[in-house]
Amino acid sequence: MSSSKVDTRVVVAIDFGTTFSGYAYAHKSNPKEITVENKWGGSLGFKTPTIIKYEDESYSTIKSWGFDALPEKPSKRRKNVDKSRPVELFKLFLLNEKPTFPDTLDYRKVISDYLRKLGEMIKEKVDIHWHDLDFYNKVLIVLMIPAGYDDHAIAIMRGCAFSAGLTREKNSRNLIFITEPEAAAISCLNPLEKLHNLKPGDSFMIVDCGGGTVDLSCHELLANNKIREITRPTGGSYGSSFVDKEFVGFLRRKLGSSTIELLEKEHYNVLQYMVQKFCRRVKIPFTGERSNFQPYEIDLDDYSWLKDIIKGGKEKRLLEEADWSIYVEYDDVKGMFDHCITKIIHLIREQLAQLQNKRCSAIMLVGGFSESEYLQARIKKEFNKIVLNISVPTQPMIAVVKGGVQFGLRAETMVNRGKPSDIRVIVGLDFGTTYSGFTCCHISDSKIFINTKWPPREVYPKINTILQYDRNFVNIVNIEQWGYPEQDETRPVELFKLHLGNLQENLKPRLPVAYKKAITDYLYKLGKLIKEAVKKNWVGINFTENVLLVLTVPAEYSEKEKAIMRECAHNAGLINEGDSLQLQFTTEPEAAAIYCMDKLREYDLLTIGSKLDY
Template structure:
């Protein structure tokens, strides 16, 4: 079968609160287009990561049209189940946001990717009819989550085959770093200089520190890190603030029964309070939120003293400067601690710190970071249109993948092998004459070159053994003794046939190749020359 002629690279930035895509033709790689045609949300680089279903769980709308319309004071307000923040279910955070009963997060992801894929294909078809494209998805989760994303992308129709090489994952901070490369000269960075990228999104904040090498290549000099402390967590602090005014039980009931009105109220907070906030008192004017106007259903759930207080206030909530600062500070403080941790990991001077992502446009966040790090980092710029840094960087990576020279392993990798049992080993783990142990193949924090290979020689433990098993395991620890320890997880199985030859030793050459975004393993029967290949999706 003939391979398709791939002439267009497209990238989808599937974000926690907003999503978008960009694309470029290989014939003109310097011209990268970020989509701004989003149904009723034209002129913006991204559309909300929101879905709206009917009561039978049939998708009614997505993106901006799925955001709830202004509530009516009169008439029945029927909840249409707008759903948001479902991407956070890919991560390992505690207290994940709730989803409506009956909706699985994988279904939500698939439905959303299906709609954004339709938009992408329509856009590309209008520019270059009948042209096949190559897809990039930047993601910053573990191997299991990336495998889930690949399955969802396949079900959504983004790719025809789940394991196609035409769907490639890169990491979000890596894509952002590639995008920022073009601005390095503006800030007097040259070969050998290091820079940090702080990607502040809606749900997550991810950091990476890179060094510019000769030939416009990037080296990762520290293990990248991140946490759940993006802009949407400021919204959650607002909900907590409101709960202290009207009672948390009232908020919970609105969330459960009239989620659309809660969503509308959050959007009003973002428009009137969150976006304009600078952290400077003289810039701030007290904000009044009329709950009867923006969330009329709330009144029926407020009880007791809270109801009396709100009636006295005529259902108006005043938001003062200190209130808003208290909403931002837990989130901003967490981001500042992440930056300190990233700086402390490197012995090299960080010349520039780029702030990218939608939340980086917050002037308060910018001022707090600059105030904290101006004495440590010479320059802390926000590139133009920081909200598209990731998606444009992902396109650039798809056009020129050799820009990455090496990466730092985020996990420790190993396989499951049998070796001779010794008296120092636990007796309860003895199996015949052997013991099953974790054999480390790559250590967390190690720097590995693109296409760097790890070589090992293994052999069957018995002359009558006909099958070998070299499964791949991952752990966040530096090492492990056994594969069933806590925090040691099976990434995937790798089984193959080993013919019986009568020889006492039948050596198997195990080759593990750290590729661009996947691990390729090959087992070679040294005696026969037979090869067995296995590709593992992974997040290094």
């Protein structure tokens, strides 16, 4: 089990991106000195490609990764063409997308392998700067994730990080997550205040345009350089790789589908080289201005063997007429950009709509794709009358990873104070003797969601604390057989909570199962509904990382009874570890008092000096 204390000395933030990845680090003794890695073997840059290449099709040995795995200029002779295939875009599997991928390869293995290589570099760099530092106990890893990740995706990333050797334990407290727009918002605080004179109460939007995804969220600037999220984060797979896909679609129309399919299957390096060259020569410098554009020529004489595999038909006839050259014109490139930019503009409009009557003071574009002059121009043209300040920070590619380090330095302090480090949602769980229920609330909004929908179709604030088992009292029959059982195959099991507390033994109900099992089984069923409600109401929430459970207990409960409830909650899957800080207790009269005080204030019935008895 992980230690409940985290004694961090160094924070390392990892920006594991769809197309490019990087990391940054800082020592807590000098938090303002954040170092972003910019040397990758013989290559320079703040990020390295999220690409990995294996020795053979067994995929057991890594041949190269990052810049070293990029496709080289192919030979003009087909027999000399390197048929080894770089594996890329594997992060998209976590967003339920399926890029072209070897059939026998598990994307989780590729993520783990890539993180292992990145981790080896990180450990070496940490050792150089702080020799003999205990990496697994003194280093906090902050992993950035898209806003659209659900609990399942985050759990996979945690498992991959563990398999990669970034943590010693799968549920280590030395690995925490933050969404990319949240990290970017933290990083952009100072530029926003200086450039746009933002003050507490003002709101701003972060549009994180990366290689694979675009993530958006709005935040309010608070006092003491703090922020709070005020909209539901949104996003989609409209990053710069979307333009790459459009370019491959363009090649498909020019070369024929069968040619592209053959390249994808047998000569993937060649296809990727063509894409990379297009990115360098066309995509990155594209401004959207027709006067600045020069047509881009793809001379198929550079791939002479390719002519032999292009089958007869319209495509071959047109290529022959063009002397085996393909010309990429202005309108072609503009069309490749416009589809995804239209989607991004729609996402920005959705965020503004969520603000309702609240004015958005600034939009900050971050991420590698935000360096596109055409993307910047389109967004400014679309929203400059609605939002006065639309800007791109210096080095937008590293805004997320720097914000991740800043977040980690803050989160480390919170963990050492014994508080959960990354709470987004609070769930109040009223586990009663005869009736139970739950409520949820996001920390950025005071609105409390009260669950009133119970299986199969009942609409009440609470549900019966009853279970219905099979005849052997092993399994709950199905989801209908708890709370409101419809069938009576066995005697319903109820009042099992009375086995905790000060009730005399002879007054405790007789049960056909152990009372701990009944409590655990009931909490498991209740927990499934809680997780569904959290997922439905708030996107990107990791239940075990971002949710604080507050369980109300009778005032008479001793530490022993609370320990039993904690054990049952752990076994029910409500928390990952028995001593998790994500589960706290409050007594029922305390919770009732807090609620009543709020209501009294609401109706101006409570004044200073008032006395409440409860």
